[in-house]
Amino acid sequence: MPDMKFKLKIWRQKNEKTKGSFVSYDLDNVSPDMSFLEMLDALNKRLVESGKEPVAFDHDCREGICGSCGMYINGLPHGPVPGLTTCHLAMRYFNDGDSITIEPWRAKAFPVIKDLIVDRSAFDRIQVAGGFISVTAGAASEANAILITKTKSDEAFDSAICIGCGACVASCKNASAMLFVSAKISQFALLPQGHVEAKARVRAMVQEMDRQGFGNCSNTGACEARCPKQIKLTNIARLNREYYKAY
Amino acid sequence: MNKILFSAVSKKFVMALAGLFLLLFLPVHLGINLMLLKDDPQPFNSAAHFMATFPLVKVVEVLLFLTILIHVVYGITLQIQNWLSRPVRYEVSNRAETSAFSRFMIWTGGSVLIFLIIHFFNFYFIKLGLVEGDPENFYAIAWQLFTIPGYVILYWVCFILLGFHLFHALQSAFQTLGLNNDFWTPVIKGLSLIYAIVVPLGFAVIPLVIWLIK
Numbered sequence: 001m002p003d004m005k006f007k008l009k010i011w012r013q014k015n016e017k018t019k020g021s022f023v024s025y026d027l028d029n030v031s032p033d034m035s036f037l038e039m040l041d042a043l044n045k046r047l048v049e050s051g052k053e054p055v056a057f058d059h060d061c062r063e064g065i066c067g068s069c070g071m072y073i074n075g076l077p078h079g080p081v082p083g084l085t086t087c088h089l090a091m092r093y094f095n096d097g098d099s100i101t102i103e104p105w106r107a108k109a110f111p112v113i114k115d116l117i118v119d120r121s122a123f124d125r126i127q128v129a130g131g132f133i134s135v136t137a138g139a140a141s142e143a144n145a146i147l148i149t150k151t152k153s154d155e156a157f158d159s160a161i162c163i164g165c166g167a168c169v170a171s172c173k174n175a176s177a178m179l180f181v182s183a184k185i186s187q188f189a190l191l192p193q194g195h196v197e198a199k200a201r202v203r204a205m206v207q208e209m210d211r212q213g214f215g216n217c218s219n220t221g222a223c224e225a226r227c228p229k230q231i232k233l234t235n236i237a238r239l240n241r242e243y244y245k246a247y
Numbered sequence: 248m249n250k251i252l253f254s255a256v257s258k259k260f261v262m263a264l265a266g267l268f269l270l271l272f273l274p275v276h277l278g279i280n281l282m283l284l285k286d287d288p289q290p291f292n293s294a295a296h297f298m299a300t301f302p303l304v305k306v307v308e309v310l311l312f313l314t315i316l317i318h319v320v321y322g323i324t325l326q327i328q329n330w331l332s333r334p335v336r337y338e339v340s341n342r343a344e345t346s347a348f349s350r351f352m353i354w355t356g357g358s359v360l361i362f363l364i365i366h367f368f369n370f371y372f373i374k375l376g377l378v379e380g381d382p383e384n385f386y387a388i389a390w391q392l393f394t395i396p397g398y399v400i401l402y403w404v405c406f407i408l409l410g411f412h413l414f415h416a417l418q419s420a421f422q423t424l425g426l427n428n429d430f431w432t433p434v435i436k437g438l439s440l441i442y443a444i445v446v447p448l449g450f451a452v453i454p455l456v457i458w459l460i461k
Contacts, residue, residue, distance in 0.1 A: 011338075022338065075339035101339045108332050171343045173350055174329035178255070206254050215332030216255045216325045219419040220350055222343035234427050241425030243256045 001032045004091060007099040008043065010055055013112050016119075020112065022101070032092035036079060037062060037069060039091050056115040062087040064228065067163030070170065071116045072103040077167035077226045085165065085228045105166050107175035108213040122212040123164050123180060130204035131184045133193055146192050159186035161229045168223035168231070174215030179223035181209050182239035183231045189242050199246040206243055258321055263420035265318040270417060270442070272311060277449045280389075284456055288386035295385045299374055319360060326353045348415040355412035362405035393454040402454060406447040414443035 005028035013020025027043050034042070037059050044054035060068040069086040073079035079089040094100065102116060110118040162183035169177050185202055188194025194201075217236060224233045279298065282291035298304050348355070369392060373380035380388060392398050417439035421427065426435075 009338075072337060072339075075337065075342035077343075103337055103339070106333050106335050106337055108334055171341060173333075173341060175332040176255070176329075206256055210255050213332060214255070215329040216259060217423075218329070218349060218352065219415070219422045220345045222341065222345045225344045233422065234429075234432075237422050237425045237427030240256055240260070240423060243254075244260070244425060 001092065002096075003028065004030045004032055004094070004096040006030060006039070006091075006094065006097070009099065009101045010115070011103045011112075012055070012115055013104075014114065016111055016113055020115075030091050032090065034091045035062070035087055036073070036089040036091065037087050056113075056117050058117050059087060064088045065163060067165035070105060070118075070165045070167060072105060072170055074101055077105070077170040078165075078228050082225065083228060083230055085163075088228075105170040107166075107169050109175065109177070110166060110169060118166070120164070120166050122214070123166065123177070125212060126177070126181060126205050126208045127164075127184065129208035130197070130201035131188075133188060134197065135193075148191060152190050156187050156190035159183045159190065159231065159235055162187075162227075162231050163229060165228060167226050167228060169214065171222040171226035172215065172217075173220060173222065174218055176217045176223070177209050177212070177214040178217040178236050178239065179227060179231055179233075181205055182235035185239045185242055186235045189238060198242060202239065202242040202246045206239075258325055259423045261317060262321045262325065263423040265314045265321070266416050267420050268310075268314045269318060270413070270420075273446050277446060280450060280453055283386065283389055283453055288384065291386045291389075292384060296383065299382065315363070319356075322353065322356055346415060348411045349419070352412060352415060355408045358405055358408040359412060362401070362409075365401075390457065393457045399454045399458070403451050406451045410443045410447035413446065414439050417442055 005026065008025045008027055009022050010025065011020055012023045025043060027039070027046070030039050030042065037057070040055060040057060047054045057071060058068045060066040062069070064085040064087060067085075070077065071086055073086070073089075078084060078086050079093070081089055081093050104110075104112050104116045105118045105120075107118075109122040110120055113119050160183070162180060164180060166180070168179035169175050172179075185205060188201065189198060219233070219236075221233055224231065279291065279294045282294060285291065298308075368378055369388065370385055372378040373385075373388070374382045418432070418436050421432075421435050
């Protein structure tokens with residue numbers, strides 16, 4: 001497959017306090033096998049070589065598991081392919097000559113720090129509020145001391161694979177964090193170890209979610225449709241049930 | 248206490264319960280309206296009289312108005328919060344694969360509210376003596392309104408929008424109440440679609456029949 005060229009329109013913003021704007025770049029010699037982030041690396045190499053400020057974007061593992069990379073590509077979080085993070089999005093999914101608009105996540109709770117990087121520490125604060133199990137540290141206990149069915153174990157795992165990238169907030173018309181919080185609640189609610197602190201956990205996490213300024217869930221399902229880990233809306237229903245049970 | 252009553256989850260819970268109560272009321276109203284298709288005004292007027300005077304119905308009426316008020320106030324409050332949650336909009340609007348009906352609930356709901364206010368002026372305020380008219384002959388008032396083409400078009404548009412609202416509303420209420428699983432959710436979605444078509448169609452067909460046959 002021959003190399004491709006793209007017209008990029010990227011949000012540039014110096015810092016949290018300054019006003020940003022879109023800047024257009026023409027980029028050629030893009031290999032179809034490059035990931036989206038590698039394409040941005042190529043752009044940044046060119047910018048640095050010409051003495052210009054490179055585009056700032058979050059990235060870490062580049063293996064789809066850390067949740068660092070996240071950008072809004074042509075109206076879709078993580079781009080056009082469902083179930084992929086930006087780092088796994090290959091340029092062959094685009095057409096040669098495409099115009100690509102790249103924006104940071106937009107939410108009151110995720111302020112832009114620089115260019116495409118947003119501050120997602122609101123998620124951390126929700127987790128700190130209750131997204132854990134208090135255990136006594138010591139020797140590892142016998143693995144089968146508490147029996148868990150394979151179905152439940154799988155279900156809990158399907159919730160636990162949330163990488164906290166924030167695509168659910170980015171895609172929701174209300175910038176709601178319900179899918180994220182519900183995944184974190186579900187991974188514990190489905191396992192016996194999580195039951196002990198279930199009530200306190202859900203109360204604290206929902207309260208913190210509200211405090212961070214996320215919107216409310218309208219059950220539109222955009223979060224589920226665009227979650228790179230395909231976390232299901234059934235998690236949100238479970239969060240609702242857990243919340244009602246807590247009072 | 249405020250944190251419990253006004254949390255993101257609680258507000259949606261109240262919205263869902265209020266909405267479900269309103270969903271129960273609509274078929275009752277439709278049942279009475281279908282009596283407009285009879286040549287004899289007596290059954291419809293008697294039903295209207297019963298609804299206006301029977302003590303238990305009066306209690307339900309108060310509950311109904313309270314429910315409408317809660318649904319509207321909570322709906323507007325939630326929407327304002329939602330708008331404020333994204334102060335900077337995206338350059339390219341969201342292309343995520345979602346139902347269009349779910350994205351315009353505030354607008355379809357607002358249209359229904361406007362129709363409801365007109366409806367109050369046409370009927371309910373007559374009963375209260377705030378607007379001139381015979382409260383014992385709503386049959387004649389309804390028939391007269393259905394002879395005005397502009398009113399009938401407005402009536403149809405509002406019921407189409409109500410159908411859009413109801414389609415998302417019913418399934419969304421179940422999700423909010425925590426009732427979502429792989430078996431029942433497709434069934435509830437199917438029932439939502441049937442309800443959202445049958446009930447508004449039932450209302451909309453009345454002026455059509457009056458026009459065509461009578």
